[in-house]
Amino acid sequence: MKKSQREIIDSTRQITRRGLMLAGIQIATVTTLALKMRSMQLDHAEEYRTLADGNSIKIRLLPPSRGLILDRNGIIIAGNEQNYRVTLTREEAGGDVEPVLRRLSYLIPTTEDRIAELVDEFSRRSAITPIVLADRLSWEQFSAIAVNAPSLPGVTPESALSRAYPRAGDFAHVMGYVGPVSDYDLSRIEDPDPVLRLPDFQLGKIGVEGRLETVLRGKAGARRVEVNSAGREMRQLSRQQGEQGATVQLTLDAALQNYAAQRMGSESAAAVVMDCQTGDLVSICSSPSFDPNKFVRGISSPEYRALMDHDHRPLADKTVQGVYPPGSTFKMVTLMAGLESGVIDAGTNFYCPGYTTLGNRRFHCWSRGGHGSVNAIKSLEESCDVYFYELAQRVGIDRIAIMARKLGLGVRHDLPMSAVAEGIAPDRAWKQARYGESWQVGDSLNASIGQGYVLASPLQLAVMTARIASGRAIAPQLIRSIDGVRQPVPEAAVLDISESSLRVARLGMDAVMNSARGTARRARILREDWRMAGKTGTSQVRNITVAERARGVISNDQLPWARRDHALFVAYAPYDAPKYAVSLVVEHGGGGSAVAAPVARDILLFALNGGVPPLDAVPSDQRDAMEERHQAMQLYTPEAPRPGRSRA
Incomplete structure (x- = not known):
């Protein structure tokens, strides 16, 4: 049936209105998108740049140098020594660490038992937590790992500081020692410092090291690094050094402490020398003693058992x-x-x-x-x-x-x-x-x-x-000064x-x-x-x-x-x-x-x-x-x- 002229005109008007409505909707949509893009590019540019950086830039904490402990004459009785080590992060290794560990074993001899132990430890830790694979490496081992880093995803060779006690047993009972942070240590701290979660970070366990932990620890530094999509570090963007822990000077005299220890010899004994005017403890020595360096580096079970079973109780102060x-x-x-x-x-x-x-x-x-x-x-x-x-x-x-x-x-x-x-x-x-x-x-x-x-x-x-x-x-005094004060x-x-x-x-x-x-x-x-x-x-x-x-x-x-x-x-x-x-x-x-x-x-x-x-x-x-x-x-x-x- 043929449409009349009027029907044709009405139909044309309806199409025109619909077209205008669609065009309006399209214009509104484009305008909204343009405004949103403008807002993202201009008004919120810094916010989205930061979010984007989070995918390509990592912030890595740098452990601070632990504060020194000196005797009354300025002699170092607890210091730090250079320690070359290597860490591995599971996330950056692609999730499967065993192939990386086996490749690394060509550079650092590693037993099958040790590899199995590490694989188990990685399975229990967060994928982003670096774990120390080996420390106290020779310069040759450290260099070899650094040269082969491209074929070892997630592996990072690091130069760190480790605690050292140059006077060994003379001050062991007073000084105490440091050791890796345990889950028990973290459970006792209400709001743990993030630096405590760094791989093998050393925490004061007993003695002056334990009682003055927050004073000696210092503040962590940080470095910003760029990583690729696989999580591998590409370059360092910036670095901010941490703040070294405070230098603590004790009232003790290193020479007198050494003499007291040797004069008591192998006896199960204890000697205290005190200044009658100030209360300064110039010597406080327990015999026999032990080498605290072994606890820092990891004491073997037989060595620890020998100390525990000794009838003269060398671990007791x-x-x-x-x-x-x-x-x-x-x-x-x-x-x-x-x-x-x-x-x-x-x-x-x-x-x-x-x-x-x-x-x-x-x-x-x-x-x-x-x-x-x-x-x-x-x-x-x-x-x-x-x-x-x-x-x-x-x-x-x-x-x-x-x-x-x-x-x-x-x-x-x-x-x-x-x-x-x-x-x-x-x-x-x-x-x-x-x-x-x-x-x-x-x-x-x-x-x-x-x-x-x-x-x-x-x-x-x-x-x-x-x-x-x-x-x-x-009253007895043991701390002479902190950072010179x-x-x-x-x-x-x-x-x-x-x-x-x-x-x-x-x-x-x-x-x-x-x-x-x-x-x-x-x-x-x-x-x-x-x-x-x-x-x-x-x-x-x-x-x-x-x-x-x-x-x-x-x-x-x-x-x-x-x-x-x-x-x-x-x-x-x-x-x-x-x-x-x-x-x-x-x-x-x-x-x-x-x-x-x-x-x-x-x-x-x-x-x-x-x-x-x-x-x-x-x-x-x-x-x-x-x-x-x-x-x-x-x-x-x-x-x-x-x-x-x-x-x-």
């Missing part, structure tokens, strides 16, 4: 972790408690027949025949146990405990070392809380001579001695102990060393300007039965090592102007006067002399042995001080 019955070195505490309470004065006498009877039990003096009539000074000079048994019954344990804490015993001292022990200065409340039992008079008698429940560390005994010598509440040391308060009581204790300690009947006379210092005051101690580690006492107490040299008495000694010098205090404990060493006193004297002499003790400072019959001993030692001669960085 006996200076602050070890607590021992202080024996007769505690007698100054009991004496001053009696003097301060007014129970006795310097002239008060007690008679010693060789024992004290309490109920149906005898408490024996070390001198089986007794000491006769004994006053305060003579009680220390000859170390009469009966004098202190009698005094303890009159003064009471609570007053003794108060005096002990005034002198630094039973107190945890704040030092950046691991597991600093509090020790025990027991009183009635302590026993009730600890054992649910009442304090007995017999407990007081044992405590009065440093036995029973009383426990103290060599550090605490050094603090006690320094406080007696100075009359001030000297001297650490503030609060002025020590005057002890709440009368000068007259302190004087009696000092006179008694002087008599121990210098009187004809002094228990440590053979270990005296002859030079009057270095005159030494001290106190010996011998603490039992076993019970002596009535039957054994009746037939004669077995001497230490006839007992197995672990059943022998501990030998202790404390001293300070010079007597009139105290400079240094020393404490020494020799585990299962036997008698304090015979074993501990000569060693402690020599260490104290080294500190006073600033070097090897002069022969004329000791009795003439001991000089040949001292000279022979020094000739056999390999003493450390410090290098010239090396300047550290300062932010002051």
